[in-house]
Amino acid sequence: MTQIVSPENESDLDKGMVIFQDVRKVYDDSIVAVENLNLIINKGELVSLIGPSGCGKTTTLKIVNRLEECTSGKILIGGMDIMSLDPVRLRRGIGYVVQEIALMPHMSVAENIGIVPRLHNWPRKKIMKRVDELLEMSGLEPAKYRYRLPDQLSGGQKQRIGVLRALAAEPEVILMDEPFGALDPISREVLQNELLSIQQKLHKTIIFVTHDMDEALKISDRVVIMRSGKIEQMGSPAEIQENPATEFVRNFIGEDRLSQISPEDSVSVLVEDPWGKAYPDQSASDVLSMMEDEDMESIQVVEKRANRWAGMAYLRDVKRISRTGGSVRDAARRDRKLYLEEATMRDAAEMLADKAYPIPVIDEQGEFLGVITEAGIARLTIGRLKRRVTGGASQ
Amino acid sequence: MIQQSSLLVLFIKYVARYYPRILRLTFQHLTISAIALALTLVVCVPLGIYITRKEKLAPYVIGLANVFQTIPSLALLGFLILIFGIGNDNAICALFMYAMLPVLQNTYTGIRSVPSHLVQAAKGMGMTDFQILLKVQLPIARPVLLAGVRVATVWIIGTATLASAIGGGGLGKLIFSGLASIRYEIILAGAIPATIIALLADQCLKFLQDYYSPRNRAKRMAKKAEKLGVDLSE
Incomplete structure (x- = not known):
């Protein structure tokens, strides 16, 4: 798994490729959040990080856009070491969707979607065009929704805007931190399907954090199961389901798959x-x-x-x-x-x-x-x- | 009844005769208040923002503003004579010390009340700290901040009448000379304009607050877009 990237083949790398090399993150109170993580995410791949709470999946995600800095190791995006880039410019080049949705309450839908393009100083006309294009893509009539405020939208619509906002400046890499975790089961399913169809069109590199096994198995090209900061197993959804590598993975899938769940089972x-x-x-x-x-x-x-x-x-x-x-x-x-x-x-x-x-x-x-x-x-x-x-x- | 009507008559006569003086003093009053308010905003808004980033300082800074607030205004004015001597400087300084608390406190609370996930998201999208302040924290804190400014403005305009007690100008002059000579019409000639200014200033700020509320702003943008749309189709 530890395939080291040498400078010679850097130019072969697609822009959207994300490589973790021996990434380690230790918090100040010496809690190890991520331990020697090695992972290569190909361009256009949707990879889910999944595991129980505290397994380091969100930290791993935040290391990529440097909301957290890793203690040691390297992360390369498109062959560039992220530590060599200015964090602000790095973040502008990466889409980011969070669980809390975090639409700016004082900005209209159009302004929210246009945040990153504005940071890139796109001309106004171009931003407006892009916003309308995105709204249309997700089936929201631009004329109707452009000037709505976030609190005039339903939960599902809000997170749809959250996803559009991440897509707006056409980043190659998008990070999603339990984006649908706060939604009701129905909106969640609708948005998962939308994400899949968007992904079929756009082929972004998406790192998707979730704690919902069904979600991970449904949407990902590859699932990475994490446990106390380490990768427990990774593979395609089918591989994971057919060959769980360890007892932990078996339990994690099994319990969550719950074909044999009974009322007397543990609540874990x-x-x-x-x-x-x-x-x-x-x-x-x-x-x-x-x-x-x-x-x-x-x-x-x-x-x-x-x-x-x-x-x-x-x-x-x-x-x-x-x-x-x-x-x-x-x-x-x-x-x-x-x-x-x-x-x-x-x-x-x-x-x-x-x-x-x-x-x-x-x-x-x-x-x-x-x-x-x-x-x-x-x-x-x-x-x-x-x-x-x-x-x-x-x- | 007789006394009341005679007070009214006296008041009208006084105003008719001395309106240039009343206007001049009103203008002076406005100037003192405006300078004091400007000073308060220039110092306290940045200071309020600063203490949201240095949480440890916050209780001390706000505590200090609180102390100023509780000193009786006349005593404070008298005390400041030792430093500034007699005149408007002294008054402006005292007014500034008075108005500090609401502006400081509301800036601090307003910025702190911005949900942290919004700040985190803004950062994650690639805003610099200054852009986060300007585009996220301040706009979201604005209603709270403006509420503080409104309180400060009304206080300043009201308290500025005391300035003349220490040799400053303003409508206080009329009030004090009215008190000294027990002529109610002169007191009214000072008090009424001061009240009107305070109310007007408050209403102006309230209007601004409403005008720039996200909802009204969004409505205006929608209207403008509609107009443009019509223009384009023509």
């Missing part, structure tokens, strides 16, 4: 990263404004150190505490939680049926592992139904 498959987290010492009013911005009903309070779970704060409590100027610690309640070691799917489903708020999952040491949401269960169910149907048809 369902655990996902929460939308947002708060630290206990953050003032309640800061957290309140964040929650209101993100339209969150509740938030997980997690200590920065050791990732210890400090409780879960509901919007109404945060509101109340913020009036007295307290910290979010005072708003945190600890009565709603599941222990990873003992909780079953049935427990999770019953709790969610009772109250729709996300359920925090912790281990016996009190470390925060993630949340279980209604959307997660819905996705799982839909995935299962789909497989039943396709499985039945192929037999």
